Amino acid sequence: MSDASNAKKGFLGGLSEKLEGVNLRQNGIFLALLGLIIFFAATTPNAASITPTNWSNLVVQNGYILVLAIGMVMIIIAGHIDLSVGSLAAFIGAVAGVLVVRPLEQDGWDWLPALPWWAGILGAIAVGALVGVWQGYWVAYVGIPAFIVTLAGMLLFRGMALMTLQNSNIGPFPDEFRAIGNGFLDKENALGTAIGLPEQFNAWALIATALGILAIWFQAVRTRAGRIKYGQPTEPSFWFFGKNIALSTMVAYVGFQLSQANGIPYTLILLVFLIVIYTMVMNKTTFGRHIYAIGGNLHAAMLSGINVRRVNFWLFVNMGALAALSGVLIAARMNSAVPKAGDGFELDAISSVFIGGAAVQGGVGTVTGSMVGGLIQGVLGNGMNLLSVGIDAQMTIKGLVLLLAVAFDVWSKNRK
Amino acid sequence: MNNILEMRNITKTFPGVRALDNVSLEVKRGEIHAICGENGAGKSTLMKVLSGVYPHGTYEGDIFYEGEIQAFKNIRESEAKGIVIIHQELALSPHLSIAENIFLNNEITKRGLIDWNRTNQEAQKLMAKVGLREKPDTKVMEIGVGKQQLVEIAKALSKQVRLLILDEPTAALNDEDSSHLLDLLRQLRSQGISCIIISHKLNEIASIADKTTIIRDGKTIETLDMAGGKVDQERIIKGMVGREMENRYPAHTPTLGEEVFRVENWTVHHPEDKARVVVDNANLYVRRGEIVGLAGIMGAGRTELARSVFGHSWGSNISGKVFVNGKEVDVRTIRGAIDAGIAYATEDRKRFGLNLIDDIKRNISMASLKKFVKRGLVDDNEEFRVGSSYRESMNIKAPSVLSIVGKLSGGNQQKVVLSQWINTAPEILILDEPTRGIDVGAKYEIYLIIQRLVDEGKGVIVISSELPELLGICDRIYAISEGVITGEATRAEASPELLMKYMTKEKEKSNV
Numbered sequence: 025m026s027d028a029s030n031a032k033k034g035f036l037g038g039l040s041e042k043l044e045g046v047n048l049r050q051n052g053i054f055l056a057l058l059g060l061i062i063f064f065a066a067t068t069p070n071a072a073s074i075t076p077t078n079w080s081n082l083v084v085q086n087g088y089i090l091v092l093a094i095g096m097v098m099i100i101i102a103g104h105i106d107l108s109v110g111s112l113a114a115f116i117g118a119v120a121g122v123l124v125v126r127p128l129e130q131d132g133w134d135w136l137p138a139l140p141w142w143a144g145i146l147g148a149i150a151v152g153a154l155v156g157v158w159q160g161y162w163v164a165y166v167g168i169p170a171f172i173v174t175l176a177g178m179l180l181f182r183g184m185a186l187m188t189l190q191n192s193n194i195g196p197f198p199d200e201f202r203a204i205g206n207g208f209l210d211k212e213n214a215l216g217t218a219i220g221l222p223e224q225f226n227a228w229a230l231i232a233t234a235l236g237i238l239a240i241w242f243q244a245v246r247t248r249a250g251r252i253k254y255g256q257p258t259e260p261s262f263w264f265f266g267k268n269i270a271l272s273t274m275v276a277y278v279g280f281q282l283s284q285a286n287g288i289p290y291t292l293i294l295l296v297f298l299i300v301i302y303t304m305v306m307n308k309t310t311f312g313r314h315i316y317a318i319g320g321n322l323h324a325a326m327l328s329g330i331n332v333r334r335v336n337f338w339l340f341v342n343m344g345a346l347a348a349l350s351g352v353l354i355a356a357r358m359n360s361a362v363p364k365a366g367d368g369f370e371l372d373a374i375s376s377v378f379i380g381g382a383a384v385q386g387g388v389g390t391v392t393g394s395m396v397g398g399l400i401q402g403v404l405g406n407g408m409n410l411l412s413v414g415i416d417a418q419m420t421i422k423g424l425v426l427l428l429a430v431a432f433d434v435w436s437k438n439r440k
Numbered sequence: 441m442n443n444i445l446e447m448r449n450i451t452k453t454f455p456g457v458r459a460l461d462n463v464s465l466e467v468k469r470g471e472i473h474a475i476c477g478e479n480g481a482g483k484s485t486l487m488k489v490l491s492g493v494y495p496h497g498t499y500e501g502d503i504f505y506e507g508e509i510q511a512f513k514n515i516r517e518s519e520a521k522g523i524v525i526i527h528q529e530l531a532l533s534p535h536l537s538i539a540e541n542i543f544l545n546n547e548i549t550k551r552g553l554i555d556w557n558r559t560n561q562e563a564q565k566l567m568a569k570v571g572l573r574e575k576p577d578t579k580v581m582e583i584g585v586g587k588q589q590l591v592e593i594a595k596a597l598s599k600q601v602r603l604l605i606l607d608e609p610t611a612a613l614n615d616e617d618s619s620h621l622l623d624l625l626r627q628l629r630s631q632g633i634s635c636i637i638i639s640h641k642l643n644e645i646a647s648i649a650d651k652t653t654i655i656r657d658g659k660t661i662e663t664l665d666m667a668g669g670k671v672d673q674e675r676i677i678k679g680m681v682g683r684e685m686e687n688r689y690p691a692h693t694p695t696l697g698e699e700v701f702r703v704e705n706w707t708v709h710h711p712e713d714k715a716r717v718v719v720d721n722a723n724l725y726v727r728r729g730e731i732v733g734l735a736g737i738m739g740a741g742r743t744e745l746a747r748s749v750f751g752h753s754w755g756s757n758i759s760g761k762v763f764v765n766g767k768e769v770d771v772r773t774i775r776g777a778i779d780a781g782i783a784y785a786t787e788d789r790k791r792f793g794l795n796l797i798d799d800i801k802r803n804i805s806m807a808s809l810k811k812f813v814k815r816g817l818v819d820d821n822e823e824f825r826v827g828s829s830y831r832e833s834m835n836i837k838a839p840s841v842l843s844i845v846g847k848l849s850g851g852n853q854q855k856v857v858l859s860q861w862i863n864t865a866p867e868i869l870i871l872d873e874p875t876r877g878i879d880v881g882a883k884y885e886i887y888l889i890i891q892r893l894v895d896e897g898k899g900v901i902v903i904s905s906e907l908p909e910l911l912g913i914c915d916r917i918y919a920i921s922e923g924v925i926t927g928e929a930t931r932a933e934a935s936p937e938l939l940m941k942y943m944t945k946e947k948e949k950s951n952v
Contacts, residue, residue, distance in 0.1 A: 254821040255828070257840060308817040310809050317806055320795035327753060327784070327792055328807035328860065329775040387797050 051267070053381055053396050053429075058274075060400060064407035072410045073403075076285035079278055084206065086402035087291035088113070088353040088366075090395055092373035093380075094302050095346035097394040100377050101306075101319045102339055103386030104163065104170035108177030109347040109373060112155055113366035114185040116351030120148040121194030121361030124201055141201040149348045155181065156344020157337075164336035178370070186363045195360030205356030208286040209293065226287035233279025236296070237272045244268050291353060295395075298346075302391045311335065319386030375422070376401060379429040400425070443504070444469045444603055444634045450489055450501035459485045460499070461658045467603070467651075472625060472635045474649035474666075476642070476676055478907060482658040483638050487605055491525045492518040505603070522602030526592045528611060534581035538572075539563035541580050542595045566594040570624055586617025593624065604628065605636045610644060611739050622648050640737045642673040642944055654679040673944070674937070681907055681936030689912030690884065692891045696915075697728030699766065700899040701782075701868040706760035708741075708748040708923075714756050719745045720923040722760075726868060726899035731890060733914035734903045735939050741923040742903045743787055746870045750784035751777035764867050778807060781867030785857050787876060787903070789850075793857045796846030800838060801827030803845050803856050808864045830859035835885060851882025858889060868899040875909065887913050907936050921945045 064073035072078060092109050099106050122136070124144030139147060155177075162173040196202075209228045210216075216227035244264070251258050258264070282288055306312035314335045317325040326332050350369070355361045380397025382389030401422060408418050445467040452460040460482045467473045477483050488494050490503060492512030503510045505521060512518040515525075532541050539560050548559045563576040572590040574583055580591060589609060596604055606625075610618040622644060625635055639645055645652060646666065654661040654676065661679050664671045708719035719741045726732045736742045747754035749762055751774030762771050762782075769780035777784075786792040794803050801823045805812055812818050812826070827841035834855040838848055845856055854874060861869060871890065875883040890913060894900050904910050910917050917934050919927045919942030927942035929935075 250821050251824075254824050256821065256824045257842060304817070308820070310813060310818060313802070313809055313818055316798065316802075317795055320797050321791075323792045324794055324806070327750075327774060327786060329751070329773075329778045330806075331773075331775065387795070 080285040093376040095343035108174040110366040110369035111181035112347040113351035115181040116348040117355035117361040118188040152348020156341035160337035160340030226283040229283030446504040452499040477655035524596035525605040528608040539576035701726040702763040708755035709757040733910035733917035736920040783861035783866035787872035801841040851878035
């Protein structure tokens, strides 16, 4: 390319060339989240939005939505939708209540002994997966659109939650059970005391943060080295280092804040684990790649030998299990299984996925994007609460954010 | 003014393709004018220019209709002047009644509301005109294809049609319905309605048309006067295929090995209309190193045969046997067919072949993803390496294999499709219209790829609507007509005339 044409393209043109291979949409959404955090830090009284406790709240209050969003983004990439997850979470919360807490009297369940907390959780997740089998059967093997199947499921599971709970609540849960939704790793900071750390810092939180940052760099460098070895194009190095330094700084900052609150919430550990696993599933397993292929072009996927029915079936089983986990988190956090639990959460999960860059037509979307989408909603809600914005205005703003995020996608696609 | 229509020197180009090159057409008032040509010759494009689907300004040349120059911007404008086109795939709404369909987008209203009494009354009149004996409120989905065709014509009449264009009107009809339709066209002619008919059924054309214009490679070849029965099918065929064979096909000497693929007594029924036989007791075989052609007009059952063999991906009630390397294989699922060594590259790569929003390397690995799995995880570096090697060997023109497939040209997309299937390491590749919609240079490259494949000892079946292509690259050609394999010719025997004769051979009537 000649110098003249380079000059004509100017700074922005040159930059966009340099940024080739960089996913602007994905990074844009990340910057939007950052912007929101800064905005609320500046506007909330005494910067209440960035106090250690508030960071901690942000995680535990949004954990169950994020868990739902992980399953939801997979469903949406394949070109389906799941409207039943909120109701399913409520039903599973109820099941967990029955399994773990002393069962209700005169409800027909009294033959069942109360299970240990871990067995209750596993049982509840198994029931969730079974519900997924039910929905997956109708979608994949009977061929009823997921919208209909899960719309029916939305009523069905809410009804079953009510039946299971007989219009009352079950609780309280044992402490170990509650810890998943509400607990922190070494909240008493026994380790910190033992090694003589200043008492306002939680030792495990600092260790976990350090390990997290190490893991980020280890993975990033390893991937980049592999790509270079195979001659694959890579992000420009300024971008590679810039991005990972920014990410590490964020992690360090949040980790440092959490260490000054109660430490690392168990919910966060669970979430990080799920995000890592499911990102790998989506990018690196045949199952995940088949999901993208099905969403991208169903016919082509079929004709290349992908067993579309089986993939669709397992997608819903997986969603059922994740919705169950979400239900457990909700019950643990509220310390009680209630019939109204998870009301409308399916819509929050779906919004997270679309704000996170998934396409309505399917074939496009990422787990991390959906997490950022979920956090944008979470930060927005949390910030507006701190600013004492009324629920009416909150709903209006959240609706507009969803619409604009997707509109931005459509516009940028049309411009190409 | 004797001519109702004159199209003068129409030229229409698409990126990279000249679909119509200086085509002229004259249609007299009250005449049935047939247009003949091979698939892809430009017939439909010409009709789309006439009806305004391709608006004025997107083509060169002039359309004189009723003595005036016309500049249609859309179908509405051409219909307003009495030009109505009935497409091969009928444009009826199956859940609406006959009357509703006839007056769709042309509703009879009274004070802003639909006047149902008059709608049904008028519909009844039109239905009587076309000889359709049904109630006006019968749903279109409840009547057969033949009657649906009549509904389309009634709809055209309701728009005061003066020039009726029918694209393959009898392709989906049985003999009785066909002859009824042709009678109706004669009747309309006597009422002064002119008609352009596009058809592959040459015997019908010979019996009904007053004039026949032949189009080949986007050019008008000749207009034959059909009066007096001087022009027979052979004469039309000669006009359709009689082109000089240029050096468009790379020379190749085949090295034939033993039989690699065989289909025996293969019968397939339509997936919805389960009584309809679409492939009728087909038998064919392919040897290693052999390029075998499958010729047939559209709808003859070529693709249906291929897709039913490929994992029963089309059709119902399929019977027969498939052998690969002499061993019978189970092709009931696509995975099974692929594992047995069969690959099928679709005729419609955008709809059925590619994930257009994904990149080249992932499209190439799509049908063979298992090969890239290491310790349970897909190795994307390996995908990149394999994809890049195909990019080089197939000459896929893209900056890298990370380019999005939807942005490639047709020829390059086709090379991605071929790479995708070659990477499944098949014994036999069925290539359905492998050069459709791609330019001449890329076609040549595709031919070379096909020859390379057979030189490696694979068998290849090429399905194509272009006879010269089949004659140019195939070692042996089967012809299929109405689901029956009607003939077979080696490279030495094959000629356009012979194949066209096989391809238009009609089923022997066993009953009536």
